[in-house]
Amino acid sequence: MSASTVSAAAVPAAASPSFKGFAYGLAGVACFSGTLPATRLAIAELDPLFIGLGRALVAALLAALLLLITRQRRPSLAQWGRLSLVSIGVVVGFPLFSSLAMAEVPANHGALFTGLLPLCTALFGAWFAHERPRAMFWVYALVGSVLVTGYAWVEAGGTLQRADGYLLVSIVLCGLGYAEGGRLARELGSWQVICWALLLAAPFIAWPVWVLRPQHVVHAASWAGFAYVSVVSMFLGFFVWYRGLALGGIARVSQVQLLQPFGGMLVAAWLLGEPLSTGLMVVTAAVALSVAISRRAA
Template identity: 40%
Template sequence: MAPAAAAAAAPAGLSPATRGWLLGALGVALFALTIPMTRLASGSLAAPQLSAEFVAIGRAALAGLLAVVWLRAVRAAWPTPAQWRGLMLTASGVVFGFPMFMGWAVQRVDAAHASVVNGLLPMATAVIGAVLLRQRASAAFWGCAALGMGLVLGFALWKGGARLQLADTLLLMAVLLGGFGYVMGARMSTSGPGRPAMAPEQVISWVLVGCLPVTLPLALWTAPADWAAIRPAAWGGFVYVSLISMWLGFFAWYRGLALGGMLRVSQVQLVQPFLSMWLAVPVLGETLDAVTVAFSLAVMATVALARRLPVKVAVAPEAAR
């Protein structure tokens, strides 16, 4: 089922928090293939395929062209000036920052390594969301989140031989910018002074359309000179990150964040690095070991526990600036 259809089909009898958590989980499942598919599309420094710049910018351009068609089909209202400001802030993270830094990183390390460091994303999203959206969580919630983050960071250090590499720095930049883009995009789904709420599905679509004057010419400029030299599998990876990672996955993700609350739903992302590693096995032929499986099960346990802990909104989302 397409993410948009799944979002619309979420059982109405469930509480908003539960529906948000389920939609967030769907978004995470779709995003879990982002790193393996990015690696598949770009290859490695030793065996390059599509350039990291083309994968990062080209995926936004392709998704933006499709978003134009979709927005016209649903007769979406043109964003207000206040909404455009929020949309462009969202774009700085999800269109430019995260894809570019992630693309550079996965050419230097395997998908499993990148997936683990990317596990810091839920904490980045939660902290930024707590500040910008004024949400409060219990000390137990933060303790559970810190435990999950500690597991992820410890695993990253174990995989990297007790040190962080250049690729880790790039990945950390991707995490910070990605978390900012997630928060700003979810914020657009609530109203504020001079800023009416926007449907979550339209948020990412308008973000992509607004970036087309930049992404389209840059995509043409960074496109490969010899398209025939690129493996079909690399093009397949590019199509996935364009349609799912850059566009349709956000239909479920932003709606989940808006319904279930930034702090609670963001913790579902702790599962994402381990899903990415598992998926890298059939996609890239990478291997997993018993320690990796053990860490993944422990992180999943922290997600299940965090979902049951209280989160309060200090200021109503409609009033949050």
């Protein structure tokens, strides 16, 4: 085999869609890791409903400007229908229910539940994109899910808190939006998907955001948290996340979310001073291990 043949074979492998998909996915997880701690910071002085819906409205204004400047082709009628699922999942559902949860529990408690996201995203990916991971993938993914809900149940003294219900709903809706958005990104482009989904939701959330706007002086720290979830979590993070899902496959790339609980807990400890309990770290590590093994089985 000639040197040129070896070089030609090595370059595509190094820059394969799968490799790029995981790289983009990891960048998205880095952006999303600060979401719950930033929400917790904003909730100190802002209404949870205002945060959950307001972040989407701010991002929608940015999306409208970007779409106008770049003169993007409008989605087809069928694509608008699928974009509605993205809007329900990641534009309205996850922000709203996670904000309600952050009003009642610490950010690191919510970060633990993000360990369920890989399973939810893979389930919707299998449904919508007809991806078919092996049976052992689902076994290990379910083990991680049982660990998350079991720990939350024990910590709550044998019952699940209302906030845990909010978190579970937010994770399911987020998985829905991730999977359908990743599928649409192959047709519309990564950042175009979140921009159109934001624009679709904007008319429905504008009035509630106006009604819920703060009537008092809000300090800079809360506005900083709100700015992060509006610009990074709700807008820029999806540029790289949907790109990763489109390139590397929804079920496979979704597994990099196993790092998100760790990232969320570290940000919560640094930003909010929340303690990192041994039990929380052990369970999160076990969840990460189970999902890592499930990725190899995918």
